[in-house]
Structures are given as C-alpha cells and as structure tokens.
Amino acid sequence: MSADRIVGLVFAAFAAALMAGAKALPAGIGKQPGAGFFPFWIGVAMLLLAAPLILKTSPEKAKEPIRWSRPALVAGLTLVYLLLWGSGWFALRTVVFLALLLRLLGESWRAGLGVSATLTAAVVLAFQYGLRVSLE
C-alpha cells in the first residue's frame, strides 16, 4: 500500500471518529448550531479531502527507509523519564536521562556526563532558582 493511501486512510479514520464524536454532542436548539456542529463539518471536509489520497493510483517514488531503532530507543528512554516525573531527585534523574540519551546518540560516557550535568545545571538555575518553578 502506498504511503499516501495510508495517510489518507488514517485521516479518514480520524474524520469518521470526529464525526461520530460530534454526533454524540448536543445538536443545538432550533436553528442555533450546537457544540457538535463545527467538528461534524470538519470531519466531513476531512473525509472528502482524504478520499483522493485513498483512491490515488499513481506510482510513488521509493523513499529512503527510516531508521526506526534510534528514534524508538530515544522515545522509550523518554517515556521512562516522563513516568518518573514528580518522583523527586530531578537533577539526578535528568543527568542520568541525558547521559543515557547522549550515549544512545553516539557520545562517549565522559562527554555525555559532562554535557548532561551542564545542561541540567543550566535548567535548574534558570527555572528552579531564576523563575521559582518547582521541578521536584
């Protein structure tokens, strides 16, 4: 299946869900449009716009394959960092997170630890001490 067709199908599915959700909202009183009016017609427009992409038959140029491993690892690492948000030890957690991130991106442990400590210190100074935002 071509990439454009997949894009069209994803948008069409989103449009269908939007229309269904809008139908469940109040339709309005008399001739006054209600909460579901605007999102419903946005859904209709999206469905109409997605149709040509789904029906498109012209061949596409081959695209460079995506390297999923690095972004997936970065996303996974970030997910863990986010799940631990609010558990205290912000500075330590952040230094470890950034050092691991930089290691994943090919930096040496030494450079990674140095950069992550510097960046964390800058953020703590700017936000926690400068702007009085509690990061813990």
Add this chain to the structure above:
Amino acid sequence: MTPDLLVALRAVFELQTLGFLAVGVVLGAIFGALPGLTATMGVAVLTPLTFWVSAEQGLAMLLGIYAGAIPAGGIPAILINVPGTPASIATSWDGYALSQRGQAGLALGLNAWMSLAGQLVSIVFLAVAAFPIATFALSFGPAEYFGLALFGISLMAGVSGKHVLKGLLAGCLGLALATVGLDPMTAYPRFNFGIADFLDGISFVPVMIGLFGLSEVLTQISEGAGRTQTAQADAKLGRTTPTGEEARRIAPAAFTGAAIGTLVGAIPAAGGDVGSVIAWEQTRRLARDKEIYGKGSLEGLSSAVAAANAAIGGAMTTMLTLGIPGDAVSAILIGALLIHGIQPGPLLFQNNRPFVFTLVLLMVLAAVLVFLLGLLGARPLARVLRVPNPWLWAGIVLFGTVGAYALNNAVVDVWAMYVAGVIGFLLRRATVPLGPLVLGLILGPMMEANLRRALILSRGDWTVPLTRPIVLFFLLATVVSLASPFFRRKSA
C-alpha cells in the same frame, strides 16, 4: 509626541526590557546559525521563559529571537551552503557562490545590511498600514471574520507546495484539535475524554514545542544526521562592506526583495521562506544579466536576504491587525500574548495603543541590534557550527520538556508536548506540512465562534451572510486560492 508614544518609549527604554531584547537577539542568532534549529523552534522552546516577566519584556525577548534567527540563518547558508533556517534557502544560492569566490566577508556584510534594510522597510509598512487595516477590520461582523478565517485556511493550499491535499488535511486536523475543551458558545465539554486539564483546550505552547522542537530532533535522529556540521569556515573573510558602485547596483534589487517579502509575509501561512524564493525569482526576471543569478550575484543575494527579513514585519502586521498569524512564529507569538492577557486583533489598536507602539519600537531596536551582531559577530556565530548535534538535541529535549512543564506546573503539558512531537515526526515522514496544522489550531476558535454567531444572527439562513460584500469577497478569494494550485499544476 502623543502620550501613547511616550508610554511606549518609557517601556522600551527600561534597562530590563533592553536586556531581554539583547538576550533574545543573541539566542535567536544562535538558533538561526545552527542548521536544524529554526526561528520557530527557538521561539517555541523559549516562550515559557517569558511568562514570569511583563508582556513588554517577554515580547522583547521573543521578538529578539525572531529578528535574530532569520539573518543568522544566512551565515551557514553563505559559509557552508546549509541554510540555518528555511527562510535562508535562497540566501545560499548566491551567498555560497560568493563565499567560494573568496568574497565570504562581502556576502556576510550584505547579509547584515540587507537584514536591516528588509526589517526596516517592513516595519515602516507595519507602522503605516496597521492602523488603517485595523480600523477597517473594526467594521467586521461575525460573518466577515468567518470569511477571513476561511480565506486564511484556504491559503494553506497555496503554500503546501506539491502536497495541497495534505496541507488542507493538516489544516482540518488543526481545526479539529481546536475544538477540544469547553464549547465557546454553550460551555459544553467536548473531546476532553474526562481529563479536566483539557477543559481549557489543548495548551498551545507545549504543542508548538512538540511540533517544531521535538519532532525536528526525532527527524534528524532518524535520518542519521552527522555528529557535526559538514565544514568549517575558517578562510579569510575579506572586506565586508560593498563599494558605492555596488551599493547603487543592489539598491533596486534590495527594495524589490523587501517589498515582496513584506507582502508575502503578510499573507497568512506564508513566511520568509516563500517570500525570499519569490523575491529572488522576481529580481532575476527583471535583471538584464540573468545568467549570474545563482553564481554569486550581489543583487540576487540582496533581494533574497531583504525579502526573508521583510517577511517579519509583514507577518506581524497581519497578526496584530487581524489576529491571524502570518507565519508559524507569529502563531506562537499570539499564544504567548494571549497568556499575557493581550488579544491581537483590531481592538488592540483601539484599547491598547501604547502596546502597539512598544512593539514597533522593539522591532526597530531589534533590527539595529541584529545588524550590529551580523557585522561584528558573524565569525563567532560561525563557530557555533562546531557544537556537536547530539548536544543540541539533548538541550532542545531538556529545555522543551521543562519549558512545557513550567507553563502551568502540569505534567499533562509535558505529555501533550511529547505526543505532539511524535505526531509531528510522523506527519513530517508522511510529507504532511505542519504549518497549516498550526494555522488551523490558531484560527479554529475564531472560525467556529464567528460561523455560529453569524448563523444565529441570520436565523440559520446560510444565504444571508452572502449578501455582505466583504464576506462575498473573502469567499471568492477562498475559491480562487483553493483552485489556483490545481490550475498552476495543469499549466505547468
């Protein structure tokens, strides 16, 4: 001198405001000089830092970033043929050729001079045109505003390049996301999935940080971008100032570029990238010696740089007078102003004139600071190209995360930022442009509320608004704008 102007002068010449402006210009220059980091990203990531200061000081910093990033994007474009921002794509065409001929200094000097010229021309346009436009817009009713918003969204078709349908779909996605939260007319909760934090709608700034910061980092990581930039520019720069004869030769091209850049910048969704390419092409068409364009033409470089910078004032004019973003950066600026309780649009010119004067004065000062930085700091700025990419990516991720959290001290904003980042990454992969999404997100509430108000006023009759000439004009302009890419393709 009017009292409003005096108030503005006092606000601008406060030491703190000037300090924020200077910091903004330097940060913007760093963001602009580093390929991969853009003005949009800089403004998005650093916006949270401005919520703890006054609106004037916050705006000074953000305007500084905006004004500093666009000219600095020309530095890597000239030295290593890699545009620092999308607006400097056309700068590289002649700038790099000049650099290879040993005239890097002259190219960098022209980059500074033409940035100043472009920004000043567009500021003059803003100062002259904004009040009449805003006064005219005060006569708009709900139907006119709906027509205007619809026209703004339709322009996405023109600026989505080869991906017109995808651009329109992205715009609709933005409009759909804008419906999350309480219904603006009945306060009925919509699509918030029981999450109380979403009742106020999706937080705009975290979404912007995700779309333009995180998604760019993920894209570069997935494409296996190198550890550092490709080359360094350590060669001698040579003279930086054009001769009198050269200045006379390039003046018409620079003015053409500045005029085109200002007008293109004023069109919603079209920014310096579109403006500079159009200006370069138009100047080439008008030139006698067309063949030297792209091979080191001083006129070509001047036109492109002036246009890229003039788009700033054009975009700000549309943003301030109509409340519609001229480009992605001004979309984020609208979000920042709203958080400070300032609503861009025609009423701003009636209710808060000192703020409008403040903004214009800040833009003038930013243009001068950027010029000085461009002349004196091009070499040090070129050195930031040596910073390894992973360090920059880590910095963007960390500042983006903490910035999103700091807005409301809410973890849900951090999640929103990451979800937007992943969605932005996937959309980029699918060649779906992100600009229209932002435009839809910004214009959605205005479009919906005014459409429904217009229908209530006309008792549900769709034909009544069509009897109003301005509405009819916007609807016809919308049809032309939607149809033009298809006609262009056919004629090509």
